[in-house]
Amino acid sequence: MTTETRKSEIINTAAKLFKHKGYSAVTMRDLAQAMGIKAASLYNHIESKQAILEYIIINIAEEFTLGMQTVLNSDLNTIQKxxxxxxxxVSIANQNPEGMAALNNDWMHLEERRDYYLELRQQYESNIRFIIDEGIAKNNLKNLSTDVVLFSILSTLRSLYLWIPKKDQLDVNELSSDLSEVLIGGINK
Amino acid sequence: MTTETRKSEIINTAAKLFKHKGYSAVTMRDLAQAMGIKAASLYNHIESKQAILEYIIINIAEEFTLGMQTVLNSDLNTIQKxxxxxxxxVSIANQNPEGMAALNNDWMHLEERRDYYLELRQQYESNIRFIIDEGIAKNNLKNLSTDVVLFSILSTLRSLYLWIPKKDQLDVNELSSDLSEVLIGGINK
DNA sequence: GTCTATATCGAGATAGAC
DNA sequence: GTCTATCTCGATATAGAC
Structure with a gap:
């Protein structure tokens, strides 16, 4: 329990490296070099390489779970949900694209917390599926395959981390609105 | 230049392992074990671990390039393209989901062929962008942000490899048609 | 909080027998 | 075509000085 800021610095730097090469290909020496210290010094702040991955992924996963609860507890209609x-x-990917990369690509390298992550992820997917089914039932959405709709939306949203960093000074509201238009309204005239 | 089938066997087995853990986390000993032989024996058939990755990725990348040429040279309209x-x-992801996983997630571990891959990839994206712009200009598509449309479609298509293996005995035409409906027509009523 | 030194392990790859 | 034996390197992590 030394300085908490140094620990965050390490985690954020690690996330950047993980995004470029993936968890397995990033060494503690790489991370140390990026921090300007020696590898051994890292261990005064973090317990292990594995622990870094846990911090990154579990934090974001729980943030999504929390956001989903807010949506579910709201009285918005299907489209609004x-x-x-x-x-x-868009908001989470914009705030932490590196973490999103790790969540998407490196979750399988989690050890103790892997099952917990998979549980959160599956619950999240189920919730979206429920919203889509409800929309179809209430005649707010076209009667399309729930699986295809879920897959299409979620694939796009999960890939946002790849795309967002390229745009500087992103307007979250504008991109969210553009994306909603395309994903919900379609593209053909 | 020993038996060509043994080499293919190794490459296909490697692709499966790469899909589960990523290129970096798969060892030549893992691969050998999956093949039922010793690691040293692999080198009678392949030159290196890196060469396996090249075979997997470059083959698919060139297949996409070829397919795109056919589309561009056709007289189809925008929607049809x-x-x-x-x-x-859908077709390539269905035929080789493991290879698609490597192409999507492990291309950064290519060495000599990395630039070549990135060139093919960028060219492919440019071609889709061209088709979308043309569609907007000819009033076949809504006047939406080309970037958002491109990103949304391509993200979904690039994620197919994650989703297709779950469905057994996939009907390529049916899924393609369902996906087209959602991606092009939208989901709201 | 960072260092040097080091332990331990497993990685990719080669040599040469069978 | 596969094996055993082995080389060399670099990985995570710890001990203990400063």
Whole structure:
């Protein structure tokens, strides 16, 4: 329990490296070099390489779970709920694209916390599926395959981390609105 | 230049392992064990671990390039071209989901062939962008942000490999058609 | 809080027998 | 075509001085 800021610095630097090469290909020496110290010094702040991955992924996963609860407890209609979920993804991906990369690509390298992560992830997917089914039932959405709709939306949202860093000074509301238009309204005239 | 089938066997087995853990986390000993032989024996068939990754990724990348040429040289309209591209992705992802995983997640571990891969990838993206712009200009598509449309479609298509293996006995035409409906027509009523 | 030194392990790859 | 034996390197992590 030394300085908490140094620990955060290490975690944030690690996330950047993980995004470029993936968890397995990043060494503690790489991380140390990026921090300007020696590898052994890292261990005064973090317990292990594995612990760094846990911090990054579990934090974001719980943030999504929390955001989903807010949406579910709201009295928004189906379209508005989907819009809120899109905005949730844009917001988190914009605030922490490196963490999103680790969550998407390196979760399988989690050890103790892997099952917990998978539980949160599955619950999250179920919740979106529920919203889509409700929308179809209430005739707010076209009667399309729930699986295909879920997959299409979620694939796009999960890939946001790849795309967002390229745009500087992103307007979260504008991108969320553009994405909603495309994902919900379609593209053909 | 020993038996060519043994080499293919190794490459296909490697692709499966790469899909589960990523290139960096798979060892030549893992691969050998999955093949039922010793690690040293692998080197009678392949030159290096890196060469395996190259085979997997470059083959698929060139397959996409070829498919795109066919679409571009056709006299299809914008919507039909997009439908053809969707079908191209479904078809390749269905035939080789493991290879698609490597292409999506492990291309950064390519060495000599990395730049070549990135060139093919960028060219492919430019071609889709061209088709979308053309569609907007000809009033076949809504006047939406080209970037958002491109990103949304491509993110979904690039994620197909995650989703397709779960469905057994996939009907390529049916999924392509369902996906086209959602991606092009939208979901709201 | 960072260092040097080091322990231990497993990685990719080669040599040469069978 | 596969094996055993081995080389060399770099990985995570710890001990203990400053």
């Amino acid at each position: 989907l819009e809120a979920i899109i905005k949730l993804h | 997009l439908e053809a591209i969707i079908k191209l992705h």
